[in-house]
Amino acid sequence: MAEPARATHGMIDYDLNSVDQIKNIEDHETLLREYAGKTQSLNEVPAIADFGCGPGLGSLRTVRPVLDVWRKAPPAQRVSACFVDLPGNDWSALRSRLFGQDGIVSKPNPPQIQLVARDFYKEIFPKNALSLSTAFYATHWLSRPQTTLSPGTLWFHELPALAYADLRQKALNDFAHFVKNRMHELATGGRLIVSTMGSVADRNTRNGVAPSRSILMPFATETAYAMVKDGLLEQSLVDNFVVAVWFLTADDARSAIHQAMSQGTACEIEHLDIKFSDGQDADPLGGLLMTPHLYARKKTKAARAVLHSTLKAHLFTPSSDTPFEAAQLAEIFYERMERAIWADACRGPNRRHLEKKTILTVVVKKTEHS
């Protein structure tokens, strides 16, 4: 039987256009080292798994500080590093990076490496096999693509109330499931570190919640609907498509973890925070705003890196008769999006859309069953 579709199968050009994600990992290096110290003696060979590793640039920065701490522990430790992503990930890029000059394999005392092409919503490793699990900028992707009547928007936070409540429940179930599977794989005392875009309560928004805001959200919606108006994309497709992501609030994360606990998962929340940034800090490409064409090009590439696989599957291909036509629609979409971002960047302080980042970070500890 064919495997069901996953939300981000076949992402492209991610490494070249992931400054946001890399910055978030760098911001958490101290936390990674701290938890490496706390987990170094749980398994005979300490093992980290990075879930949603992508093609490698971010994942290497996640795993390297942990391995550095473990290798220094006496006696000089053997260590293991596992990289998990969907089969459509760019595994060749990841392999060259791991085994390349600046990779983690060329060092003395190299780690045992496993590349695992699996869906992280399933159980992947044997019970107690891991010491530390990480997931950076990955768990906001839901387990399945979503179709729901959502006229005027491609984004979860602007859905009509009932559709919003329904998708929220799916997102909580997904996260509970993710935590449950990771806890099974960790040794007692092992930690799961998750960090990705989050949301906060905000009474001024349609559903009472404001998500981490990227300008890619409004520009993707505006571009898709402009193409509907010009007869290039089918209205019913755009009206029923929502990008399969969800940014949890701190309370959402807590209740999903409690859901996993109520289903028999022995764990506790050890750390949970939400951090905000706006202005230049929220937009690592903000330094390019003085050159609007460069800013617009880089922003559009970042959009392509994370959104292309889902837009292709749900909008471009079903609106076309041939793969060539679908590729042309994609080019038109990104060209228009780039032009719109450029025009907005040219407005300087009067830009219509600004970024405001909200990052949710959670550490969950596997405990003994009482």
Ligand SMILES: C[S@@+](CC[C@H](N)C(=O)[O-])C[C@H]1O[C@@H](n2cnc3c(N)ncnc32)[C@H](O)[C@@H]1O
């Ligand atoms: C935005 S990238 C993050 C890559 C890296 N962790 C970083 O921070 O740079 C998200 C990754 O999660 C992966 N992903 C999404 N859903 C997944 C799933 N269900 N199972 C495994 N990987 C998944 C995507 O394929 C993608 O490579």
